[in-house]
Amino acid sequence: MEHSIEVISNPTNSDRDRILEPLLEYNDQAAPPSEFETFAIVIRDNQTSEQVGGLWAKINYDWLIVELTFIPEKLRGQDLGSLLLAKAEEIAIGKNCMGIWLDTHSFQAPDFYIKRGFEVFGQLEDHPRGSNRFFLRKVLNDSVPKMPNS
Numbered sequence: 001m002e003h004s005i006e007v008i009s010n011p012t013n014s015d016r017d018r019i020l021e022p023l024l025e026y027n028d029q030a031a032p033p034s035e036f037e038t039f040a041i042v043i044r045d046n047q048t049s050e051q052v053g054g055l056w057a058k059i060n061y062d063w064l065i066v067e068l069t070f071i072p073e074k075l076r077g078q079d080l081g082s083l084l085l086a087k088a089e090e091i092a093i094g095k096n097c098m099g100i101w102l103d104t105h106s107f108q109a110p111d112f113y114i115k116r117g118f119e120v121f122g123q124l125e126d127h128p129r130g131s132n133r134f135f136l137r138k139v140l141n142d143s144v145p146k147m148p149n150s
Contacts, residue, residue, distance in 0.1 A: 034061045037095070041087050043071070043080055055084040057091075064092035066102035069109075081109070085116055089140070098144050101137040110134045119147050 008015055027034075042054035053075065056068040066088060071081050085100075092100050102118075104110050105127075110120070113136050122135035139146070 031061065036060050039091065041084050043075065043084075053080070055088055057088055059092070059095055059097060062096070062098045064088060064095070064097045064100045066100060069102075081112060082116065085113075089138070092140055098141045099137050099139040101135065103133055103135045105133050106131040110136070113138075121147055 037059040038057070039059075040054055040056050042051045044050065045052050053070045053072050055066060057064055057066045059065070069081065069084065071084075089100060100118075101121075102113065104113060114120070116138070118136040118138045120134050121137050124133040124135075127133040
């Protein structure tokens, strides 16, 4: 049986599903089946009811994964980021998660997360060029091994 390799410049959700579905089937054979549970914690302008920022996350394989966090510049310094993380942590604890993980760039907020109990477990240098991408975690369950020098 011959196969070819093709690059699809603007793939569809259907193209993604044809990769994702067999991957999930394979993963379910190797690890306990895991459902993705997605949620958002939003910041809303009380006067206009407009959503102006927030946190987007999912729970998978007993970890809460923060995919997106945004605080408008004019609202920074008002502890909204801390409140978003605290609510996410509350949800993670309620769902019996092992911990929370996320990634951020050096030009974003690694120090913000570290001050809130996160530790760096990985780093990708020059992504984008001239800055770094950090992978951080906050362990919520004592059964997860600590990182060296933590």
